[in-house]
Amino acid sequence: MPEDIEPKEESLFEAPPLAEQERMCEAILFASTEPVTIKEMNARMPHGCDAAEALVHLRKRYEGRGVRVVRVGDAWAMRTAPDLGFLMQKEMVETRKLSRAAIETLAIIAYHQPVTRAEIEEIRGVSVSRGTVDQLLEMEWIRFGRRRMTPGRPVTFVVTSEFLDHFGLESARDLPGLKELRSAGLLENRPPPGTMPLSSKEDEDEEKMAGQSEMFEE
Amino acid sequence: MPEDIEPKEESLFEAPPLAEQERMCEAILFASTEPVTIKEMNARMPHGCDAAEALVHLRKRYEGRGVRVVRVGDAWAMRTAPDLGFLMQKEMVETRKLSRAAIETLAIIAYHQPVTRAEIEEIRGVSVSRGTVDQLLEMEWIRFGRRRMTPGRPVTFVVTSEFLDHFGLESARDLPGLKELRSAGLLENRPPPGTMPLSSKEDEDEEKMAGQSEMFEE
């Protein structure tokens, strides 16, 4: 084991040439089914390497190939090109059929995150069954976010990087039609008229928007 | 699903260009859970494809890269380049304090070398576990010395140059004697005054120094 693999230690060796770093990134991403963060790549590569820069080159190299370098949240992964899916019948995994309720709940969480159960129910007009949320949690497509700072401190739900990976999204900002929905005001949590806009409610909305922009912006 | 996936049927379509076939091979090899034969590749690729030829090109493309196309029996697979195997390890360095038993054993070896296990036990007053000695040997802080010319010809232990390096000593003779330790206040628990006959203590030190110098002379 070369000593210079330890990122904190001062190394007497120079960093490998960029072409070599690109090879290393290639090997690391290639070997893993899970997306790998830049940080982890740097930790595994010899001291002085810059995985982020090497990745730019690697990504270009794989453009138009049968395998692509894709971004998933703050990590990177290699995935086959979607147009070649027809070759992979053997590898196809039967995704559990999701109920309409589950699909809608997932979409609401993705587009409105962080969102409370009450808000999901408000949007769908029906109560959310425990099973639906459990199923999405179990698939690791959603997870608990921070608690809302409103009375009762309800938990919120957000989507995960597994969700992004499954749907081939670089980030939650890339959700289809997100911009249009937002500008149409359809991602707002408008209180029904007549309910006094309680201060706490406003706080909630403010915090929610803050949370959302935090989630969707770099 | 394109119709031309059925390999037996006569296709009205021409075989895809070779570059496209190469992409297909690449995707199949990447995603397959086991090595794939040419025959199987041909069966999965559209009618008219020549997986063998596509593979030649694909193999060339990956020459010198972080990933290689390799033959496994009569099948093909992709593997990370062997020289990058070190990237597949995540090293975690954990710093632990040496145990008290190990420190004491090490100290006895340093002050009394060459010393047999029986002698170490006599000085420590307890038996020395195999693990403790093994640990010190593994750390390369001690090594075996010459066998003692006494019945049973027991092995002796001496400290190594790595030991001296680690502790910043030029030689084991630089280790301070008991008297110096005492005057430097390094004795954790001073015996109650008066309980120590001065003369005997001096004798002891003298004896020790004599023994030590004798031991260090080649």
Added chain:
Amino acid sequence: MADEDFEETREISVAERLAAEALIVDVDGFEGPLDLLLTLSRTQKVDLRKISILELAKQYLAFVEKAKRLRIELAADYLVMAAWLAFLKSRLLLPPDPTEEGPSGEELAAHLAFQLERLQAMRDAAAKLMARDRQGRDFFVRGIPEDVTRVRKVHYSATLLDLMQGYARIRTRDEFRPFVMDRDSVFTMEEALDRMRGLIGFAGTWTDILNYLPVGWESDPKKRRSATAATFAASLQLVKEGHVEIRQDDVFTPIELRRKDEGYA
């Protein structure tokens, strides 16, 4: 109220009534009143933004009425919605009463329209999401992943100080023993006082207090130490009582004492 509603159902076209009947048969397929309202709104064949909420309310109430006539049990939330829509309808139809508090019919209708539009938007978004290229269906992960082995390297550390302390600990261990009072080599202050009171009369000049040590206690270091301490303590007691004077020229020089005569004071 019921009569009025009944009257109004007659105004609804035959086509709508047929549609409503089809809905009733399918009532289990709806996910609550909002879902049903969204389906009903499609019969208006207009953009959701231009939907007539008044019309929609009428459609819904007709649906509930029909279900009642067909003796179909509707869940409570459908009836709650019916009551609310009846209220909304009356608000929308009657001229606004300025004395009345609360939101206007238009505001309530606008909010319902918003809810319907938002639900529809989420359904469209969900459909778009599910239609994306998906992992395991359209694109695939590495089939033969290589395990990243976690190498745990333990680095043991010890300092020279640890080493020396360890050694010192072993070499001095035999010298320790539990603390016990060695009565036979302890000279108490009371004994020293007794002894000194007897001798003090002869101390006309400055004398080293060590001269007052009892006979036989000078050579053994343990005894000497105890006797010295006791004698010193006794001397201080005698000073306090006003019998003697005590002095020391410098640090670590002999401590001397002499009898305190009234004449000298």
